Amino acid sequence: MNYKMILEYDGTSYNGWQKQGNTERTIQGKLEELLKKLTGEDTEVAGSGRTDAGVHALGQVANFRLKEYREPEELLEEMNRYLPQDIRVLELKTASERFHSRLNALRKTYVYRIDRGDKPSVFYRKYRLAYGGPLDVERMKEAADCLLGTHDFKSFCANKRMRKSTVRCIHEIRIEEQQEVLSIYITGNGFLHHMVRIIVGTLLEVGSGEKPAACVQEALDQCDRAAAGQTAPPHGLFLLKVEY
Amino acid sequence: MNYKMILEYDGTSYNGWQKQGNTERTIQGKLEELLKKLTGEDTEVAGSGRTDAGVHALGQVANFRLKEYREPEELLEEMNRYLPQDIRVLELKTASERFHSRLNALRKTYVYRIDRGDKPSVFYRKYRLAYGGPLDVERMKEAADCLLGTHDFKSFCANKRMRKSTVRCIHEIRIEEQQEVLSIYITGNGFLHHMVRIIVGTLLEVGSGEKPAACVQEALDQCDRAAAGQTAPPHGLFLLKVEY
Structure with missing residues (x-):
């Protein structure tokens, strides 16, 4: 199942959106790490675009796939419970299999x-x-x-x-x-x-x-x-x- | 000369207003330390009241005395140039000798x-x-x-x-x-x-x-x-x- 989410984050203490190995503190890295903990699955969280270190988001869009179905409203609540206070999932919905946050952005x-x-x-x-x-x-x-x-x-x-x-x-x-x-x-x-x-x-x-x-x-x-x-x-x- | 100032600060990373020895990070401590550097004088910055650790101010009032006269507008600019980014002097004026920020607060x-x-x-x-x-x-x-x-x-x-x-x-x-x-x-x-x-x-x-x-x-x-x-x-x- 493909999931689309809208995110808000304070970029102050991150090295931007994009994961860069395991050592850097990035938004993508935090999200993937948490999804692994919550679902047991390794998934890639694809953002609509990278944001640089220190840049913020009020409405970043990202998508990720899970093999096992998770109820979106429940997953959203669980993510917000464990995410650091400077990252928040505002919306989480299932999306069509073909949806890609970056490639489909108009x-x-x-x-x-x-x-x-x-x-x-x-x-x-x-x-x-x-x-x-x-x-x-x-x-x-x-x-x-x-x-x-x-x-x-x-x-x-x-x-x-x-x-x-x-x-x-x-x-x-x-x-x-x-x-x-x-x-x-x-x-x-x-x-x-x-x-x-x-x-x-x-x-x-x-x-x-x-x-x-x-x-x-x-x-x-x-x-x-x-x-x-x-x-x-x-x-x-x-x-x-x-x-x- | 007695000076009255209005201050704004983000209390997040301070142990409150009041100085507690030399080791603690406090608003009062930061202000006194800077005034010592700028004027060479040891002065006590008296606040209208203490704010606790983590409490913020949009309009704290404080006063301090200097032996040597300093032009208020100049001193304000100099203070804001060297203060940490989370403390700002909004207003600085000379006050009557009797003015005390705490005792005179109504x-x-x-x-x-x-x-x-x-x-x-x-x-x-x-x-x-x-x-x-x-x-x-x-x-x-x-x-x-x-x-x-x-x-x-x-x-x-x-x-x-x-x-x-x-x-x-x-x-x-x-x-x-x-x-x-x-x-x-x-x-x-x-x-x-x-x-x-x-x-x-x-x-x-x-x-x-x-x-x-x-x-x-x-x-x-x-x-x-x-x-x-x-x-x-x-x-x-x-x-x-x-x-x-």
């Missing part, structure tokens, strides 16, 4: 949160980038518009030896200000390694005036990582939802 | 937050008590009403050998529900050791049906710690503001 939405206060809240220090300096948000929105649609995002990919296609489609970028928090929502059909964080880092350099708004279009054209801005730190980033 | 307000969801948010696990079971909030409000006004709160004091008066006045208790969060605001002229947490623990026992609403009046009458409920855990509690 759209993903991330949100990056920035604390604009001159005295950033201590309670959100692990969940928002503290950025006290001036930012021209209208300029950031203008620059973000160039990214919409289908482009080669090679300049926004951390993996310099990427052999597969670096063409992706961004459906929407929404920049919202609520009191002292600036949230950048990005929806696309898929994302390259560090792509969201490089987009955010570049938009921040445009907003602060370090770079002109036109640099985003130039970066797209040049297909060179050096043409884009810095990689924003991981702790402001949340995988918000995955659509199928 | 009213204090605490808030205790409870996450009522069956899947409590991982991001608030250190800032809200997870309490998924049923609660009769109207019953809790009714029970809370008996606590208003001036009473001997001996039953709600953790210190059994308290020699000073245990009479305090509670001005207001407000219980608010917002989505899955239940917030209990308590304002009074002063609070005994663990008083807010024992009140919250008792109200939770009333809400869950373990105890009748009348038990609160009985606890007040009996002046015996055993007559009140359990002490709620520290991590849901915030010192919200201190009025002078």
